[in-house]
Amino acid sequence: MSQEVPSPTTTVAAHQGLNSTLQTEDEYEQLKRFQIELEFVQCLSNPWYLHHLAQQQYFNQDAFVRYLDYLQYFRKPEYAKYIIYPHCLHFLTLLQHKSFRDQLAKQDTATFVHERQYYHWQYLRNQDKVVRMEIMPDGSLVEIKNEPASSATPISSQSQGLANAQIAGSDSSISQQTSSAVHAGAIVASPGAGISARNGTL
Numbered sequence: 001m002s003q004e005v006p007s008p009t010t011t012v013a014a015h016q017g018l019n020s021t022l023q024t025e026d027e028y029e030q031l032k033r034f035q036i037e038l039e040f041v042q043c044l045s046n047p048w049y050l051h052h053l054a055q056q057q058y059f060n061q062d063a064f065v066r067y068l069d070y071l072q073y074f075r076k077p078e079y080a081k082y083i084i085y086p087h088c089l090h091f092l093t094l095l096q097h098k099s100f101r102d103q104l105a106k107q108d109t110a111t112f113v114h115e116r117q118y119y120h121w122q123y124l125r126n127q128d129k130v131v132r133m134e135i136m137p138d139g140s141l142v143e144i145k146n147e148p149a150s151s152a153t154p155i156s157s158q159s160q161g162l163a164n165a166q167i168a169g170s171d172s173s174i175s176q177q178t179s180s181a182v183h184a185g186a187i188v189a190s191p192g193a194g195i196s197a198r199n200g201t202l
Contacts, residue, residue, distance in 0.1 A: 038082055041071050044095070045088035047117060051110035059101035068095050087117060 043049050058064045074080055075089060083089065094100045103109045 037071060038074075041074050041092065042083060042085045042088045044091045045085040047091075047104075047110050047113040050091065050095070050104050050113075051107065054101065054104035059095075059104070065101075068092065072096075 053059060071092060074083060074092070080086075080089070104113075
């Protein structure tokens with residue numbers, strides 16, 4: 001299994017419909033491999049596909065685990081721009097941890113992860129209701145709750161301008177939190193979903 005990352009120049013030419021620029025057989029093979037790897041890495045955004053891989057014992061194969069590590073080149077901007085389903089990059093991170101790979105063989109785990117993924121998209125733009133599930137260095141999953149926004153208090157007309165500035169700053173902060181959650185691929189859930197902290201298990 002080759003560990004050489006495909007050339008960005010080759011992939012850019014291909015995705016712009018410039019296949020005629022691929023002059024050599026080596027460039028064509030490199031493009032073909034990139035397209036296969038791009039399709040595969042995006043399949044990792046499906047928790048049930050991950051469950052299937054775990055049940056088929058792929059995660060117990062050292063070569064396959066090394067391949068998952070190799071695929072992290074898709075995090076680089078010149079490759080990440082071709083990703084349509086960005087959640088695959090978050091799951092790719094989780095798959096670097098053996099504890100997560102082992103737990104995926106359980107149907108309850110696949111269901112849990114699938115639900116958290118659903119709630120992520122449902123509450124993506126309503127951060128007050130977000131409970132984020134994040135991976136720790138030891139591979140365990142823990143919940144991180146956002147504090148609810150404090151209730152507004154009456155303000156005088158003289159301080160209206162200052163209040164508006166504070167509100168604008170708050171909106172900017174929430175927007176940054178949302179952006180961070182998306183880039184981190186954080187799995188989120190409704191506070192009422194009954195999630196508890198996970199110590200090394202799901």
